[in-house]
Amino acid sequence: MAQIARRESVALGTVEVRPGRIGSIVGTVASYFLLVLLVVIIGMPILWMLSASVKTLPEIYTFPPVWIPPHLRWANYSDAWSMAPFGRFYVNTAIMTFFGTAAKLFNGITSAYALTYLRFPKRDLVFLVVLAALMIPPQVTILPNYLTLGSLNWINTYPALILPEAGIAFGTFLLRQHFLTIPREILEAARVDGAGHLRILWQVVLPLSQPILVTLLLLTAVGRWNDFLWPLIATTTMEMRTLPVGIAFLLDQEGNTQWGQVMAATVMVVIPLLVLFLWTQRYLVEGIAAGALKG
């Protein structure tokens, strides 16, 4: 009875089991099969993109297709680079991401520190006011923000790409949650040593918050890089556009015909974040898991 229950548990994944016992081999094989299937299903479109990015046009319009063409047409990448100002796209996206992320993190850290450690009349009300921003979705703000920036003649400039996203509500909440868990004793010890608030922030609180800061940094950077609706509206010339917006226009231009070059272009858009992800995936994935459990 216990043996059967155990085997079913393996299949339903409700208990972590080391595979190996005779009775659970079928379940384990099934699980591995599903795992492989899962990776294949998720990864296929990405492999498809990579494969097409080095194919010639005749190879693309062949059915059935070959996954790895005999000669890799790297020229697709140089073609794509000249079809649209990719250099500008990269620069614009990098600037938007760097300054946007820096601004958000700065604002998140400063307000979270103040809301956690400093006294102020009706401090909790201030916190609620910050949180209320979470209830206001982007679509309600895009038209007014466009008009605000328009009145400053800042449409199609870097401030337009950076400033509207400089405020931060959810990150402030996360950081404050984390700051609240730092033991009093450590902070009191620093105070006894004569440290002022800013020193405590820099030398005690921030070092102790590394994991969540890294997660927040990564999530924010990804969000800024991939932002589409606002940069679409806020930029009006190809020279100011960002990567996601730029390739959408590229598709418009080239139509559904030059798939080799268009796939090469999408690879160029996606590669930086993919590389960043491969390098930092543990932080990102575990940070999200931890954050979700606390919240």
Next chain:
Amino acid sequence: MSISLAPERSGRFWHEWGLFLALVTPNLFFLAIFTYWPLVYNVYLSMVSWDMVSPDKVFVGLANYRDLATDPEFWKIFFNTFYFVGVGVGLTMAIALGVALLLNQKLRGRDFGRSVVFSPTILSGAAISIVWIYVFDSRFGLIHLILAPLGISSPQWLTVPEWAMPALIIVYVWKNFGYAVVVYLAGLQSISKELLEAATVDGANARERFTNVVLPQLSPITFFLLITTILGSFQAFDLVAVMTAGGPVDATNTLIYHLYEEGFVAFHAGRAAAIAMILFVLMLAVTVIQLRTVERRVHYS
């Protein structure tokens, strides 16, 4: 918690209050200008008729809302949005839970599996939309490659109204379910082993343990994911804009895309603002309804 930095003395708080203001003001400044003020201004804009060029805005009261309410195209878009949100979120949550259960087992390579599953989340929506347009190509695409050996001819995904929304939903789920998987995995791994063992001792089989222990223990996470996924799907713009531009024949036009069309293509500021307000109220209502009905059933240990 607060940490006091000054001896007991009246007036000691001014230093701290000053620092508080200095630290909080930057964030509040940006939030005020780019988040709070826009809400107010948008309410006003929804009640004017304006082409965003002429200096005069004509106040029309609730005319924009009336126009939308009597426009059958608007109701089609409204229905499309709920179709997208309902099916998209349902599939995302169900598949994510299944995959999380799979990855919860001690299999070699499961961390790799978890990373692969999560990776679409960090890719640009516009970029992968373009890839999927090619994937959906009915003569040379990946889907056709898979269906052909099975003898099924690939539908004209993005050019036929009946298949366009399913296509969008497939892409949406592919891109977003990884986040839910990661969160569900964390939840599964935090379920107390004692609870599961107690259930086994009580004679519960795996299916019963799943229904009576695992699911209830996961309910706070399900609740959290439901809210974030629903709100996120209401805002899915890049997929629609790049893959179908709302077509064919408005088959995939959703509220947020319609907002963009009205505001930044047709320059009907008032109508766009009204659509934004409707979307805002909808999302607020969905959240409130969830907080009321679902939270009652959430099990906190």
